[in-house]
Amino acid sequence: MIRLLQFEADKRAINICVNSLDTELSPQEKAKMLPDVGKLSEQSFKHQLIEAGDLEQLKIIITAIGEYKNFFDDGGASGSNKNLEDHFYEHEMNLCRDAFTQQFTISTVWAWIRSKEQEVRNITWIAECIAQNQKDRINNYISVY
Known part of the structure; x- marks a missing residue:
């Protein structure tokens, strides 16, 4: 069950970060929205996700986790x-x-x-x-x- 819940949290974190790229959302507000569970919730990843300024930076951060390395491939x-x-x-x-x-x-x-x-x-x-x-x-x- 842990793997399923971690993935659900990571999926939500990725969606929040991708959808907040072109907004005026402050890093503090974004940090409040990100889940505290999942593989992307580790402090190093979380800080990088909050500070990412464009989609390319997000791709690098997210694909650093082995399970998610192909998520941004388009076929x-x-x-x-x-x-x-x-x-x-x-x-x-x-x-x-x-x-x-x-x-x-x-x-x-x-x-x-x-x-x-x-x-x-x-x-x-x-x-x-x-x-x-x-x-x-x-x-x-x-x-x-």
């Missing part, structure tokens, strides 16, 4: 065209899959609920692709293992 040559949210969902589904290989705890329930939420997003994505006649993009969903 490039593979043509997958994944954005940051897609990387979040994909990583979360990997963590959820791993939660099912452990003893039954609250993390298993959490993982099951999150997997069902992803299934709903996938069905919505497929329906929207069909409705908009974008059938070539139907397979760009996040797999639920």
